[in-house]
Amino acid sequence: MAFDSFSDIEQRNRLPTLFEVLSRRTLAPVDLFSFYIYMRDQQRSVDYLDFWLDVSQHMSLCRHYVRELRRSVLVATPDLEKSGSKRSSTVLDNLENLGDIPLVEAGPSGMRGGIRDAEEREADQRLSAFLRSDGRPAGHSPQSSLGSQSAARIPSNERPSGRSLSTPEMAHDSNSPGHTVARPDIRASAEKILYTFLLPGSEREVVLPEELVVPVIQMIEEEGRDDPEVFDQVKDYVFQAMERDAFPGFLQAKALGNLVPLSVLARLAFALISFGGGFWGAFYVVLRDKPRHIRCWVILPFVIASYFLTSYQYKIDPVMAFLGYSEYTFMNWAPIREPYVRKLLNKRATATALTAFFVAAALSILFILVPGTML
Structure with a gap:
């Protein structure tokens, strides 16, 4: 057989x-x-x-x-x-x-x-x-x-x-x-x-x-x-x-990830760029003593940065894993058909997504609630 x-x-x-x-x-x-x-x-x-x-x-x-x-x-x-x-x-x-x-x-x-x-x-x-x-x-x-x-x-x-x-x-x-x-x-x-x-x-x-x-x-x-x-x-x-x-x-x-090395490195680059933009924006709104409804915009770059950083760390894209896809070559995705592998990837995707959420939430709350100052 x-x-x-x-x-x-x-x-x-x-x-x-x-x-x-x-x-x-x-x-x-x-x-x-x-x-x-x-x-x-x-x-x-x-x-x-x-x-x-x-x-x-x-x-x-x-x-x-x-x-x-x-x-x-x-x-x-x-x-x-x-x-x-x-x-x-x-x-x-x-x-x-x-x-x-x-x-x-x-x-x-x-x-x-x-x-x-x-x-x-x-x-x-x-x-x-x-x-x-x-x-x-x-x-x-x-x-x-x-x-x-x-x-x-x-x-x-x-x-x-x-x-x-x-x-x-x-x-x-x-x-x-x-x-x-x-x-x-x-x-x-x-x-x-x-x-x-x-x-x-x-x-x-x-x-x-x-x-x-x-x-x-x-x-x-x-x-x-x-x-x-x-x-x-x-x-x-x-x-x-x-x-x-x-x-x-x-x-x-x-079986434990769904990204190829080139895609992993690209996500690290996106994470570093997003973190740089997020920290620049966060320090700007704090040092300019902007109101909290404006500070909430720092959530966006931190979410992107945290998502790509955890994807780099665990070599898995949570969204694509939940959708049931794995990367064969760079940006070439195919369905996951092995049942046990799909279960493993879903579990790891859940853990990765939760990690990204907590990192983004912690950074966002820190810069939203910290007292501002006017320079």
């Missing part, structure tokens, strides 16, 4: 975990899109997240390849039995032993618990073992040829559509991918990850320990492997790095 049902999300009376965010089981403003923007604009380490997403997509390609191959072999079983080919019989036996491959989001290999997760890990291990045993140079895989021949026997109205599989999320919408996945696609996906993120001096190299990167390079370039287990250790390291270094700040910014 890519998504929990909305009732399950409502019952989740806690903040989400990183795996739930990466698995697209959360809603705005703690969804994967928000986390991507946070990693890009604030952490400046979006390459780590892109690496994770590409590895997840690679896992989806592998699962779809094996599912398609299994389906096509089962369709062609009578012809395989007639041929009596030892290779065909081996393929059929391996696919039968492999079982059905669950289409679930790829996660950290050693961090999931429970019976179902143990079954998913075992399925992933069987999948990698099958792909290793089936490893052939790109374009010369007997399995790929077998799959192509079997697909030709499937009626045209039962074949997968031509829509391309662009993200792992799309893999969960159906039991079949958008297009037929061939073995060269898996090889190309593994090489793309290697050449984009892992090779020293690559286009978007992620900083990783050498003892993790060197085995991956050897397995792909020297051993010709492209199964998902190739990236397991690197994927787990990247997950732990994001969970330790980036995710707490993400929750702090999105």
